[in-house]
Amino acid sequence: MNFCSECGDKVSLKIPEGDTHLRHVCDGCETIHYVNPKIITGSLPISGDRVLLCKRAIEPRYGLWTLPAGFMENEETVAEGAARETQEEAHAEVSDLQLYTVTSVPSVSQVHVFMKGDLVDDSYSAGEESLEVELFTEDEIPWDDIAFSAVKSTLKHYFEDRKTGVFPVHTTDIRHR
Amino acid sequence: MNFCSECGDKVSLKIPEGDTHLRHVCDGCETIHYVNPKIITGSLPISGDRVLLCKRAIEPRYGLWTLPAGFMENEETVAEGAARETQEEAHAEVSDLQLYTVTSVPSVSQVHVFMKGDLVDDSYSAGEESLEVELFTEDEIPWDDIAFSAVKSTLKHYFEDRKTGVFPVHTTDIRHR
Numbered sequence: 001m002n003f004c005s006e007c008g009d010k011v012s013l014k015i016p017e018g019d020t021h022l023r024h025v026c027d028g029c030e031t032i033h034y035v036n037p038k039i040i041t042g043s044l045p046i047s048g049d050r051v052l053l054c055k056r057a058i059e060p061r062y063g064l065w066t067l068p069a070g071f072m073e074n075e076e077t078v079a080e081g082a083a084r085e086t087q088e089e090a091h092a093e094v095s096d097l098q099l100y101t102v103t104s105v106p107s108v109s110q111v112h113v114f115m116k117g118d119l120v121d122d123s124y125s126a127g128e129e130s131l132e133v134e135l136f137t138e139d140e141i142p143w144d145d146i147a148f149s150a151v152k153s154t155l156k157h158y159f160e161d162r163k164t165g166v167f168p169v170h171t172t173d174i175r176h177r
Numbered sequence: 178m179n180f181c182s183e184c185g186d187k188v189s190l191k192i193p194e195g196d197t198h199l200r201h202v203c204d205g206c207e208t209i210h211y212v213n214p215k216i217i218t219g220s221l222p223i224s225g226d227r228v229l230l231c232k233r234a235i236e237p238r239y240g241l242w243t244l245p246a247g248f249m250e251n252e253e254t255v256a257e258g259a260a261r262e263t264q265e266e267a268h269a270e271v272s273d274l275q276l277y278t279v280t281s282v283p284s285v286s287q288v289h290v291f292m293k294g295d296l297v298d299d300s301y302s303a304g305e306e307s308l309e310v311e312l313f314t315e316d317e318i319p320w321d322d323i324a325f326s327a328v329k330s331t332l333k334h335y336f337e338d339r340k341t342g343v344f345p346v347h348t349t350d351i352r353h354r
Contacts, residue, residue, distance in 0.1 A: 001182045001183075002182065002183060002184070002185065003180055003181065003182050003183070003184070003185035004180065004182070005178045005179065005180050005181070005182045005188075005201075005210070006178075006179060006180070007179070007180070008179065008180035008185050011182075018305065020265075021250060024182075033182070034248065035251060036215050036216065036248055036249060036250065036251065037216055037249050037250075037251055037253075038213045039213065039214055039216060039288060071211065071213055072213060072214050072288075073198060073213065073214070074212060074213065074214055074286040075283045075284070075286055076214075076281075076283055077281035077283050077350045078279065078281050078288060078348070079281070079348075079350070080281075080283070088197075098348075099279060099346060099348040102255065102276055102279070102290075104253075104254035104255050104256070104257075106252045106253055106254050106257070107252070109251040109252055111216060111249075111255060113279075128195065168345070168346075169276060169345075169346035171255070171256075171275075171276040173254045173256070
């Protein structure tokens with residue numbers, strides 16, 4: 001950040017009075033520009049003993065597999081965002097969405113939230129940001145080609161929890177070096 | 178937003194190619210400025226049959242009661258943010274933090290995340306953003322003077338769940354008119 005989005009003046013990095021963190025503060029109008037973590041919201045679409053994955057058609061992690069997910073938008077709920085991303089990336093509908101994993105990734109200032117749901121009608125196809133969309137059993141999952149740690153961790157939890165049929169919400173922190 | 182924070186040129190509201198939402202896009206360098214929901218992270222500090230509330234010394238909702246919480250900062254986990262806010266607002270330490278409620282408030286583009294924890298040492302006092310900090314039993318809680326719907330909903334869940342001793346994660350959407 002170089003300029004104030006309010007008045008166009010230059011900004012400087014400083015700790016505002018009463019604050020504990022460095023912020024971009026406008027040299028002119030003194031607006032403090034806060035930058036906060038972003039939420040990635042997505043779904044774990046389930047069909048029998050299989051889950052739906054998307055092969056990424058965009059960077060980062062082009063060509064690797066992921067659950068349908070993306071940046072949560074303003075004025076939507078976590079569940080609405082998860083359903084929207086599933087529609088956009090996999091042209092798929094999920095019902096009965098239930099919160100399943102909440103993963104903090106402080107190195108990139110993100111929180112990934114996945115909701116588990118039932119794939120409706122077994123209907124799906126690749127959206128603009130996907131190369132392919134496919135259903136996988138646990139044994140078929142391309143474990144070495146999963147795009148993000150939060151996705152891999154969510155899939156691991158799911159197949160572990162299937163053994164008991166109990167699916168508590170899992171909270172995980174992922175620390176990259 | 179009036180100016181580009183990258184180059185200082187004017188921005189216009191438009192839907193970028195391949196996008197579905199209106200964004201502020203720079204007329205000069207074409208940077209797209211995304212604005213996404215913010216996370217409020219906080220704790221539900223528990224001591225026996227009582228919970229810790231803070232009386233707000235700042236707007237909005239000056240003088241009303243809340244759980245210690247605030248905007249999650251970059252480069253921290255949800256739990257670290259909850260512990261930090263509890264220290265800042267109530268000079269209190271919480272242990273064994275467990276995810277407890279996730280509340281979407283789309284009207285203000287926020288997601289409130291509360292973690293339940295044990296108040297360590299029964300030690301607390303008002304931080305800079307609090308007028309008072311106090312422990313309350315269910316009967317003592319000033320239900321009509323709670324600052325935020327997500328806080329009231331979290332407290333209601335907690336005292337309900339106490340009856341069974343089981344504390345599942347609750348996902349709630351709050352829609353203001």
